[in-house]
Amino acid sequence: MNKVLILFAHPRFEKSKTNRALLAGVDKIEGVTLNDLYEQYPDFNIDVEREKNLLLAHEVIIWHHPLYMYSAPAVLKQWMDLVLEYGWAHGSEGNALKDKMVFNVLTAGGARESYAINQHNRFTLREFLVPFEQTATLCKMIYLPPFAVHGTHLLSDQQLAEQARLYRNLLGRLVAGGLPLGSICMYDYLNDWLPAGEG
Amino acid sequence: MSSAFLQDALIYLACAVVFVPIAKKLGMGSVLGYLLGGIIIGPFFLGFIGAEGKDIMHFAEFGVVMMLFLIGLELEPATFWRMRKLILGMGFMQLGATTLLCFAALFWVGFTWQAALACGLAFSMSSTAIVMQTLREKGLTKTESGRSSFAVLIFQDISVIPILALLPLLAASTTQAPSGGHATLMTGLPGWAQTLTLLIAANAVVLIGRFVFVPFLRFIARIRLRELFTAAALLIVIGTAYLMMLVGLSPALGAFLAGLVLATSEFRHELESDIEPFKGILLGLFFIAVGASINFKLIIGNPVQIMALVCGVIAIKSLVLYATGKLSRLSFDQNMIFTLGLGQVGEFAFVLFAFIAQLQILSAPWTDMMMGATAISMTITPLLLLINERLILPRFGTKEALGEKEADVIEGEHPVIIAGFGHFGSTVGRFLRANGISATILDNDSDRVEILRKMGFTVFYGDATRLDILKSAGADRAKILIAAIDSPEINFGLVERIKKEFPDLRLMVRAKSRLDAYDLLDMGIEDIYRESLDTSVRLGVDVLMKLGFRKYSATRAGQNFIKYDEAALRTLAAHRHDQEAYLFNTREQIALQEQLLANDREVFPNVHDDAWDKRAED
Numbered sequence: 001m002n003k004v005l006i007l008f009a010h011p012r013f014e015k016s017k018t019n020r021a022l023l024a025g026v027d028k029i030e031g032v033t034l035n036d037l038y039e040q041y042p043d044f045n046i047d048v049e050r051e052k053n054l055l056l057a058h059e060v061i062i063w064h065h066p067l068y069m070y071s072a073p074a075v076l077k078q079w080m081d082l083v084l085e086y087g088w089a090h091g092s093e094g095n096a097l098k099d100k101m102v103f104n105v106l107t108a109g110g111a112r113e114s115y116a117i118n119q120h121n122r123f124t125l126r127e128f129l130v131p132f133e134q135t136a137t138l139c140k141m142i143y144l145p146p147f148a149v150h151g152t153h154l155l156s157d158q159q160l161a162e163q164a165r166l167y168r169n170l171l172g173r174l175v176a177g178g179l180p181l182g183s184i185c186m187y188d189y190l191n192d193w194l195p196a197g198e199g
Numbered sequence: 200m201s202s203a204f205l206q207d208a209l210i211y212l213a214c215a216v217v218f219v220p221i222a223k224k225l226g227m228g229s230v231l232g233y234l235l236g237g238i239i240i241g242p243f244f245l246g247f248i249g250a251e252g253k254d255i256m257h258f259a260e261f262g263v264v265m266m267l268f269l270i271g272l273e274l275e276p277a278t279f280w281r282m283r284k285l286i287l288g289m290g291f292m293q294l295g296a297t298t299l300l301c302f303a304a305l306f307w308v309g310f311t312w313q314a315a316l317a318c319g320l321a322f323s324m325s326s327t328a329i330v331m332q333t334l335r336e337k338g339l340t341k342t343e344s345g346r347s348s349f350a351v352l353i354f355q356d357i358s359v360i361p362i363l364a365l366l367p368l369l370a371a372s373t374t375q376a377p378s379g380g381h382a383t384l385m386t387g388l389p390g391w392a393q394t395l396t397l398l399i400a401a402n403a404v405v406l407i408g409r410f411v412f413v414p415f416l417r418f419i420a421r422i423r424l425r426e427l428f429t430a431a432a433l434l435i436v437i438g439t440a441y442l443m444m445l446v447g448l449s450p451a452l453g454a455f456l457a458g459l460v461l462a463t464s465e466f467r468h469e470l471e472s473d474i475e476p477f478k479g480i481l482l483g484l485f486f487i488a489v490g491a492s493i494n495f496k497l498i499i500g501n502p503v504q505i506m507a508l509v510c511g512v513i514a515i516k517s518l519v520l521y522a523t524g525k526l527s528r529l530s531f532d533q534n535m536i537f538t539l540g541l542g543q544v545g546e547f548a549f550v551l552f553a554f555i556a557q558l559q560i561l562s563a564p565w566t567d568m569m570m571g572a573t574a575i576s577m578t579i580t581p582l583l584l585l586i587n588e589r590l591i592l593p594r595f596g597t598k599e600a601l602g603e604k605e606a607d608v609i610e611g612e613h614p615v616i617i618a619g620f621g622h623f624g625s626t627v628g629r630f631l632r633a634n635g636i637s638a639t640i641l642d643n644d645s646d647r648v649e650i651l652r653k654m655g656f657t658v659f660y661g662d663a664t665r666l667d668i669l670k671s672a673g674a675d676r677a678k679i680l681i682a683a684i685d686s687p688e689i690n691f692g693l694v695e696r697i698k699k700e701f702p703d704l705r706l707m708v709r710a711k712s713r714l715d716a717y718d719l720l721d722m723g724i725e726d727i728y729r730e731s732l733d734t735s736v737r738l739g740v741d742v743l744m745k746l747g748f749r750k751y752s753a754t755r756a757g758q759n760f761i762k763y764d765e766a767a768l769r770t771l772a773a774h775r776h777d778q779e780a781y782l783f784n785t786r787e788q789i790a791l792q793e794q795l796l797a798n799d800r801e802v803f804p805n806v807h808d809d810a811w812d813k814r815a816e817d
Contacts, residue, residue, distance in 0.1 A: 045758040048810070082810050 005058035009065040009076040018152040031175035051083040064105040070128045089139045103144035112150040147190040231581035237490020262481025264454045271458020290354020296519040297323035313369040326545030344533040367393040370558040408460030432473045508572040532596040532645030543580040544573040597645040613639045614678040618663040624683030682708040
């Protein structure tokens with residue numbers, strides 16, 4: 001049994017159809033905590049103590065955000081800079097987050113195919129996420145592949161509902177625990193692992 | 200202490216405690232409560248107090264003395280100077296025209312010209328006690344009508360000095376026999392000498408105030424005993440009053456002068472807070488005594504004459520007041536409040552009539568009639584104001600609600616009500632409006648209401664603590680009520696009412712100071728907004744920037760300070776009641792600051808802000 005913390009960062013959540021669908025009702029799932037950073041810290045004045053206590057109380061951390069200019073919105077970077085302190089999260093004595101799981105959940109306007117060499121975005125999504133991956137590694141955490149919803153402007157209601165169902169399914173399995181970490185990390189996206197693992 | 204004294208005290212206090220809350224509940228204001236209480240316990244109804252009512256009246260007049268001392272204290276020379284045009288213009292017009300018309304009317308019905316003039320002067324006085332108390336309770340002191348009323352009252356109060364000086368000149372015979380009352384130094388002097396004595400006495404008070412009272416108070420303050428300071432304050436007021444009485448003058452005027460002199464001294468606020476409770480109780484006693492002194496036998500004996508006198512005086516006064524208001528361009532609503540508010544004959548008329556009788560300008564039976572008319576007119580005023588507020592203004596003046604508009608208010612359309620649209624409430628309202636949230640506004644300044652309605656706001660006009668107005672403004676359907684009234688007392692009254700009558704309505708409350716915020720916390724209010732906190736901190740942040748701090752660091756320091764201060768407010772609020780009673784009110788403020796500064800040193804987190812910078816310590 002794991003506890004899952006979603007660190008959600010979206011400056012215009014009220015206008016994001018995709019994220020509203022993904023997040024609808026997730027905080028009702030037992031074991032899942034939703035921490036809406038822009039709602040909690042509209043002035044970017046992050047309460048470091050509160051955030052540290054939240055991290056300590058959860059085993060799985062999710063950075064949930066839209067992909068803005070190939071990275072996360074500003075408040076999430078602010079959060080990382082302030083909360084993941086030297087001597088607490090990293091450094092020789094910084095072991096507070098050791099062996100916790102962490103990954104990105106993100107929404108992107110561009111199609112999955114455009115994130116490739118010789119394509120429009122020139123790099124793969126995993127390459128853009130390297131700063132997150134290395135931060136996780138620095139903090140001695142286990143970094144999982146991202147769960148990504150691509151082409152958000154073109155999604156039909158049905159496709160969106162399917163992605164939302166997958167996300168909820170993922171959260172349920174993270175809470176349940178006992179994940180085959182070794183095989184999960186072979187996938188590019190958690191989206192790919194999920195249908196395989198569902199059967 | 201005689202049992203008679205205790206019995207009297209019991210009756211008067213019980214009368215106040217029973218009738219004032221009833222009057223307040225009925226929305227009538229405390230003055231009317233005292234007056235009606237006095238009538239009911241008086242000799243003509245229950246008869247709890249009989250002939251000795253007159254003595255009580257003399258005692259209770261001391262409430263008026265204290266009130267004038269306080270008015271003098273509040274009236275700094277600077278304020279006086281700022282209002283000079285209003286005071287001289289409106290005051291002179293009101294006093295002159297009223298005296299002239301009353302003189303003409305009384306002369307016409309057969310009084311001697313001396314008596315007619317003396318009565319005219321007495322009738323031109325309005326009741327500072329009733330008007331100021333009523334205006335303050337209704338939160339109208341800062342409106343146009345409030346300022347105008349204050350100006351006229353001040354002019355009248357000051358005029359009493361020259362009027363008292365003039366009256367002896369009107370006396371038919373210069374050597375009058377004292378009517379068995381207390382002999383004064385002036386008794387038996389010719390008119391011109393009495394006038395001279397009076398001017399000398401007035402100047403003496405000013406000089407003594409400056410050169411004796413202030414050093415005396417400094418000496419007392421050094422001893423640091425609170426009750427001693429209170430005793431000294433009372434001594435000054437009573438001493439001045441006694442001195443004036445000795446020379447045969449109105450003690451109230453002496454106190455007014457003493458207050459005026461002390462207004463510029465450093466003890467102004469302490470004197471104010473020390474005398475205030477005594478004034479409140481004695482003034483209440485005075486109103487009760489006025490009610491009890493109304494001679495119903497006289498009224499039943501001469502109903503036509505008395506009623507003609509009362510109606511005639513009120514009519515003449517109101518006519519002059521309305522014209523005065525019109526000339527100073529008061530709007531209809533403000534002018535009606537001004538006119539009816541000052542329409543009565545005031546407590547100084549008692550003083551003047553007594554003096555007039557003593558000088559034998561007017562016969563004793565007529566003096567009784569005049570005093571009776573004065574007392575009745577004082578009782579009628581709060582009733583007239585009530586009728587004006589409930590019946591006249593809603594129909595002919597600024598409407599409480601816009602009739603057709605009210606029907607249009609669809610449920611949930613205006614989720615927010617703003618009570619009080621002064622500098623605080625209006626900023627909130629403009630911000631909300633800029634974001635497409637229309638709020639319903641409650642305000643009691645008719646001029647402001649007019650303008651807001653022209654701009655298309657939904658505005659309800661009237662006393663925001665009244666249940667019917669709150670209901671018609673939609674307090675039972677709205678989500679949030681913003682209590683932004685300038686006067687903390689009225690704002691607290693509103694908060695209490697809302698908590699009781701509309702428990703589901705979310706309250707967001709303006710607090711003028713940290714102490715107000717503590718009181719609100721005690722009342723169980725969560726959303727408290729201290730009006731100076733954010734602005735002061737923002738200024739502090741700007742200072743840091745000007746001193747070369749990086750702007751983001753300064754901004755963060757400001758954010759942290761506000762967060763810390765809000766938390767400290769809540770922890771320190773709990774400890775507040777542990778403290779012993781403070782020497783002075785202002786001392787409490789200072790002790791509070793000391794406590795805050797000590798707390799800052801211990802727990803304020805900003806000094807340790809090493810965000811982004813942990814490694815630099817190595």
